[in-house]
Amino acid sequence: MTAPLSQRLKSMTGETHDRLDRRIMAAEPFADIANYRRFLAVQYAFHRDLDALYADPVLASLLPDLSARNRLERIGADLADLDAPVPAADGTAPFAPGAIELPPALGWLYVAEGSNLGAAFLYKAAAALGLDGDRGARHLAGHPDGRARHWRAFTGALDGLSLSGAEDARVIDGARAAFTRVHALVERHFA
Template structure:
């Protein structure tokens, strides 16, 4: 099959990505929980620093006009400012960035960006559990855990609206591969940040 032939996954793109990245995702989840981020506010602060650097990586994507035309309420889905507010609530200085963001202003590879946004949106879907754990530290959607808050319409609908739009985008075979590679890269990026932040904690 030539790469200029449009090809949809046999199942939805979101479901295909979930299956493809299952092992990487599971490894990341285990590494996060191994860091015991909800044992204390200090350890939670390390988790916030991971979130800060990841969302800094993708912040520019939420202002991309091409992605904005494809994905619903893209502006309302960004969480970098909320993570920064959570750090400020706890009196934690944002971490120094040792490298430029994965995405900056200007042109981006759209399929790759779709993969990264799939990971970002999926993390919000799973944040209900994390929000409950944060409550044990006296944190909430209005103090210290703004970025874990669910959407007004509910996490499930917010996610389904996103994945429905993601599934509708026509891509050729090479584009599908870049979406998958983008999702894998995003998971690996977060895993690297977790290792970096919790290594000596």
């Protein structure tokens, strides 16, 4: 029996994910407000890449509360709280409205939603800087229903999709591409 897609994604992207986590923590994003601003710039740039996905009607029909999962505005508000500029677009947006390919988009959303699940630790680190869900760390705050429940709703919908083997592989490739993109953004903003 084949493992659910969410479990295969975790297994097939684990090394890339771990490498990214180590790089982010090596940058010490919670050492001070200046570093946290850099972290917010990374978050904003990545979520700007995904913005079109959250408004896509096909994806919205497949994934629960998709538009409400978009954290771009909250990250923008966090930047504004800290008098940090919105990072300039670099022209590498992987998705354009009306031209979204489902399998890679699912992989990118898996990475974004997984980062929300893992943000509980980051939210506590932001609190040490005096930030919270009302100021500077909105995008790290948990969902009112709970992080785990929110994640399970997403992965349940993902695992319930009927995809071919080739489409599954493209979802995994999309997740790897998303992790690689975040890594590149960390390198840029923490250089």
